[in-house]
Amino acid sequence: MAVARLCRFAGTIAVLAVMIAASGEARAEGGLTVYSVLGDNLSPVPESATVQPGYSIPRTLGPSFRDEVAFETKERPGTVIVDTQTKNLYYVTGANRALRYRIGVGREGFGWTGTVNVGRKAKWPDWRPPAEMRKRDPSLPEYVPPGPLNPLGARAIYLYKNGADTLYRIHGTSDPSTIGGNVSSGCFRMTNTDVLDLYQRMSLGARVIVR
Numbered sequence: 438m439a440v441a442r443l444c445r446f447a448g449t450i451a452v453l454a455v456m457i458a459a460s461g462e463a464r465a466e467g468g469l470t471v472y473s474v475l476g477d478n479l480s481p482v483p484e485s486a487t488v489q490p491g492y493s494i495p496r497t498l499g500p501s502f503r504d505e506v507a508f509e510t511k512e513r514p515g516t517v518i519v520d521t522q523t524k525n526l527y528y529v530t531g532a533n534r535a536l537r538y539r540i541g542v543g544r545e546g547f548g549w550t551g552t553v554n555v556g557r558k559a560k561w562p563d564w565r566p567p568a569e570m571r572k573r574d575p576s577l578p579e580y581v582p583p584g585p586l587n588p589l590g591a592r593a594i595y596l597y598k599n600g601a602d603t604l605y606r607i608h609g610t611s612d613p614s615t616i617g618g619n620v621s622s623g624c625f626r627m628t629n630t631d632v633l634d635l636y637q638r639m640s641l642g643a644r645v646i647v648r
């Protein structure tokens with residue numbers, strides 16, 4: 438099932454890339470463009486809208502896996518702690534209190550640890566796969582526009598180290614079935630509903646501890 442899902446996703450991205458090259462924008466059947474559904478509520482998208490037969494545009498932002506929990510820490514409020522073993526992300530809210538979000542983490546060979554900072558934030562980001570990623574998977578396009586089919590989802594929080602982009606992100610996804618798994622190339626994946634919540638809480642420069 439996981440292989441089939443990845444193949445389906447790659448096919449969707451490839452279709453989008455072809456349409457962008459041909460027309461300058463990703464257009465669904467009936468004249469609906471991906472750019473016309475960039476609001477945070479995707480429910481107005483017609484049920485008939487697809488990028489091509491068999492590839493549906495997501496119509497919801499997905500479930501929330503957020504809980505308020507007791508969490509022993511000496512970190513100040515506003516700090517994020519990512520526990521890659523349990524696949525949980527904690528946003529510290531006060532003395533030994535945090536919001537816990539369920540996340541997807543790096544698959545085998547792509548895990549990492551360390552302390553970074555939020556260097557940039559973006560609403561409905563575009564995506565340019567890094568050169569190393571495209572080398573591993575030549576089918577990936579050079580550019581994917583913003584929208585519900587973009588693998589970065591509704592929001593992206595860009596992680597920097599000493600002022601330089603690490604190329605790692607905390608970002609959304611339109612496939613909530615991947616949450617709780619080892620699914621990425623080192624980024625941290627949340628449902629779109631949860632990343633919208635975290636995004637508005639986090640400040641530029643905020644500390645992110647990955648362990």
